[in-house]
Amino acid sequence: MCVGLSAKVLDVNDGTALIDASGAKRKISSEFIDGLEPGDYVMVHAGIAIAKITSSDKDETGKIMEKL
Amino acid sequence: MDDTVTLAYGAGGKQTSKLIKDVFKSHFSNPDFTEDDAAVLNVGGSRLAFTTDGFIVSPYEFPGGDIGKLSVCGTVNDLSCMGAQPLYLTCSFVIEDGFPLKELDKIAASMGKSAKEAGVRIVAGDTKVAGKGQVDNIFITTAGVGRLLDYAHTSGKYAQPGDAVIVTGDIGRHGCTILLSRNEFGIDADVTSDCAPLWGTVRTMFGVTDQIHVIRDATRGGIGTVLYEIAAQSGVGIKLNAEKIPVTDEVSGVCRMLGLDPLYLACEGRMVVSAPKAQASAIVSALHQCPYSKNAAVIGEVTSGMKGKVVMETEIGSKTLLPQPSGELLPRIC
Amino acid sequence: MEDSVSAAKKIIASYHGPALRIMEVCGTHTHEIMRLGIRRLLPENVKLISGPGCPVCVTPVGYIDEAVLLALKHNAVICTFGDLIRVPGSEMDLAGARRRGAEVRMVYSPLDSEEYAKAHPEKEVVFLAVGFETTTPAACLAVKKAVKDGLHNYSLLVANKTMPNAYLALKGSADAFLYPGHVCAITGTAVCESLVKQGISGVVAGFTASELLAAIAVILKLSEAEKPFFRNCYPRVVKPEGNAAAQALMREIMEPCDTEWRGLGIIKGSGLHLREPYRTFDASRRYSLPKITGRSNPLCRCGEVLQGKCLPSDCKVFGTVCTPQHPAGACMVSNEGACSAYYQYGGT
Numbered sequence: 197m198c199v200g201l202s203a204k205v206l207d208v209n210d211g212t213a214l215i216d217a218s219g220a221k222r223k224i225s226s227e228f229i230d231g232l233e234p235g236d237y238v239m240v241h242a243g244i245a246i247a248k249i250t251s252s253d254k255d256e257t258g259k260i261m262e263k264l
Numbered sequence: 265m266d267d268t269v270t271l272a273y274g275a276g277g278k279q280t281s282k283l284i285k286d287v288f289k290s291h292f293s294n295p296d297f298t299e300d301d302a303a304v305l306n307v308g309g310s311r312l313a314f315t316t317d318g319f320i321v322s323p324y325e326f327p328g329g330d331i332g333k334l335s336v337c338g339t340v341n342d343l344s345c346m347g348a349q350p351l352y353l354t355c356s357f358v359i360e361d362g363f364p365l366k367e368l369d370k371i372a373a374s375m376g377k378s379a380k381e382a383g384v385r386i387v388a389g390d391t392k393v394a395g396k397g398q399v400d401n402i403f404i405t406t407a408g409v410g411r412l413l414d415y416a417h418t419s420g421k422y423a424q425p426g427d428a429v430i431v432t433g434d435i436g437r438h439g440c441t442i443l444l445s446r447n448e449f450g451i452d453a454d455v456t457s458d459c460a461p462l463w464g465t466v467r468t469m470f471g472v473t474d475q476i477h478v479i480r481d482a483t484r485g486g487i488g489t490v491l492y493e494i495a496a497q498s499g500v501g502i503k504l505n506a507e508k509i510p511v512t513d514e515v516s517g518v519c520r521m522l523g524l525d526p527l528y529l530a531c532e533g534r535m536v537v538s539a540p541k542a543q544a545s546a547i548v549s550a551l552h553q554c555p556y557s558k559n560a561a562v563i564g565e566v567t568s569g570m571k572g573k574v575v576m577e578t579e580i581g582s583k584t585l586l587p588q589p590s591g592e593l594l595p596r597i598c
Numbered sequence: 599m600e601d602s603v604s605a606a607k608k609i610i611a612s613y614h615g616p617a618l619r620i621m622e623v624c625g626t627h628t629h630e631i632m633r634l635g636i637r638r639l640l641p642e643n644v645k646l647i648s649g650p651g652c653p654v655c656v657t658p659v660g661y662i663d664e665a666v667l668l669a670l671k672h673n674a675v676i677c678t679f680g681d682l683i684r685v686p687g688s689e690m691d692l693a694g695a696r697r698r699g700a701e702v703r704m705v706y707s708p709l710d711s712e713e714y715a716k717a718h719p720e721k722e723v724v725f726l727a728v729g730f731e732t733t734t735p736a737a738c739l740a741v742k743k744a745v746k747d748g749l750h751n752y753s754l755l756v757a758n759k760t761m762p763n764a765y766l767a768l769k770g771s772a773d774a775f776l777y778p779g780h781v782c783a784i785t786g787t788a789v790c791e792s793l794v795k796q797g798i799s800g801v802v803a804g805f806t807a808s809e810l811l812a813a814i815a816v817i818l819k820l821s822e823a824e825k826p827f828f829r830n831c832y833p834r835v836v837k838p839e840g841n842a843a844a845q846a847l848m849r850e851i852m853e854p855c856d857t858e859w860r861g862l863g864i865i866k867g868s869g870l871h872l873r874e875p876y877r878t879f880d881a882s883r884r885y886s887l888p889k890i891t892g893r894s895n896p897l898c899r900c901g902e903v904l905q906g907k908c909l910p911s912d913c914k915v916f917g918t919v920c921t922p923q924h925p926a927g928a929c930m931v932s933n934e935g936a937c938s939a940y941y942q943y944g945g946t
Contacts, residue, residue: 580635
């Protein structure tokens with residue numbers, strides 16, 4: 197379930213955002229995320245941004261593994 | 265078996281093979297009936313390749329080509345796979361009542377241009393007009409004949425353990441282009457079809473070595489389908505390296521968005537080749553000099569174990585079976 | 599990445615603790631675990647179980663029958679995620695309905711179905727609303743837009759579900775859960791933390807190779823202490839509070855109800871339906887649908903597979919009667935279904 201797509205925000209306009217996932221672009225709803233700006237990365241599911249992404253998976257798992 | 269023919273039977277996977285085996289082969293059975301892209305026939309002392317292909321693409325015009333170009337390249341490439349220089353084509357049109365003449369002219373022009381590039385003559389044809397709604401704009405069927413190079417002996421049956429598996433370019437572009445052209449998912453990406461006539465590409469490979477065991481045209485069902493066919497026909501295993509398979513960023517982005525795997529997306533200008541490892545780097549270097557194979561790469565090898573299977577070496581160094589292609593491609597979202 | 603991947607692989611390979619059953623409850627986890635061949639990296643005594651995480655797999659047969667009825671009898675245009683097209687109903691799947699002339703459209707987003715309805719006022723349009731907390735907000739947003747656009751030709755066949763009560767129902771089936779990252783992105787982590795008090799362990803996991811391996815390594819490490827634990831291994835996407843705006847819209851449009859999970863039966867309070875003010879968008883009310891109890895293949899053991907009580911290969915019809923080309927049970931339909939994944943990836 198819940199195929200998630202990490203994508204870069206290119207443009208934000210009145211509750212919608214244009215996102216870019218390595219060259220595949222689409223308009224999605226950004227109504228659930230406040231203060232989204234071009235350049236931000238978001239997790240997209242079924243045409244809506246569900247979360248802002250705050251770091252890369254590599255950085256994050258690096259930290260998690262360090263802690264263990 | 266089902267009671268009716270469904271879309272899945274036309275997707276090029278397991279069910280297409282089943283249809284051929286259970287229905288066509290049982291009635292057409294003869295020594296020349298082939299499982300390859302074209303039949304090789306001995307006619308008056310020369311070896312000829314002979315094949316046919318039908319085209320029903322919607323939309324009939326798309327970035328990088330149209331149904332006309334596709335119908336010429338498809339048959340040219342099927343002949344080329346056998347190491348045969350394409351010589352003559354025939355074409356048959358089924359056109360929907362009301363189809364604009366101007367569009368037909370564009371399609372014919374595109375066929376003429378592709379034929380010229382491929383060095384092939386379109387020598388006969390047929391035209392039928394069907395009632396409104398009986399066909400979707402225009403369907404084209406082409407047939408073609410070509411002469412085999414003396415030293416060419418390729419077949420899906422000839423892959424050998426120790427061969428390298430080569431793909432002649434980045435994969436999935438045609439399937440991705442058509443998906444986007446239908447505009448059903450609101451996705452925009454700069455992707456054009458890879459549709460191209462590949463006789464020059466094949467000729468170049470034979471210029472490097474005559475030891476080319478398999479050349480297969482990866483059309484519907486993508487390279488995933490072709491690799492499984494080669495593994496089954498040759499009774500070998502195939503091991504792929506996930507990180508070596510060329511895919512453009514855009515195709516991979518569209519696939520991530522829709523939960524699709526580019527391995528199963530159609531190509532219309534890509535060959536899968538099996539040839540001895542010792543020749544692989546020379547073949548790939550030569551391919552890099554050709555216009556339609558700039559991204560050619562060795563993507564794996566033929567193994568004696570895991571017969572009939574395609575194994576993928578993943579980015580984390582584990583091995584997993586590549587799923588068998590099946591049925592129509594359905595985007596996966598939820 | 600190599601570093602965290604190899605560090606995680608090392609921890610996994612050198613695990614010598616007690617036998618562990620780890621259950622993932624997200625179809626995309628199932629899919630990625632198969633694609634990456636992660637099971638082959640695990641020690642003998644660590645089992646990964648594919649639980650009920652794919653909405654397609656837990657959608658009862660009767661739901662498909664209702665959708666087919668809407669398409670064929672009520673001539674509604676069915677808008678659906680591609681995932682549902684080949685889920686078997688009692689008589690046929692949606693591909694079969696399409697063959698009989700029904701209009702079945704695949705959409706990427708519920709919002710696309712609303713836009714289609716808006717652009718085609720002459721057609722009756724029904725969106726098949728399935729999915730968990732990740733997907734439900736998008737369906738709610740479509741309802742909200744339909745209200746704003748004053749649509750009278752648009753409705754939803756609602757079968758949305760929520761996870762918390764399912765975790766409780768599955769408590770005995772696993773020693774630790776890989777919590778679904780994208781569900782948690784919406785719900786936050788409070789639910790998972792409160793489950794610790796009930797003795798249920800788990801970590802929130804992301805979806806890339808390094809994220810999945812790290813999450814499994816964390817489970818193995820934390821299991822050594824032999825007491826319930828929770829850890830968020832996906833904080834770059836999952837915040838403790840989740841997505842407040844999405845939660846608020848879900849609460850406004852939908853309310854909890856009891857619902858049937860294919861193979862698991864009724865789980866109390868684990869479903870969602872439209873609240874009274876939005877019931878005009880409820881397809882079952884709009885078309886006065888009869889309650890349909892579907893017939894599934896009696897030999898199919900999808901229910902037990904979902905609970906980790908048996909492996910797909912333990913099922914009599916697996917790979918014979920039931921294949922991805924001709925699925926008998928829902929777990930074979932979705933690419934993410936446990937049976938389909940087992941079949942396609944050769945039971946590895």
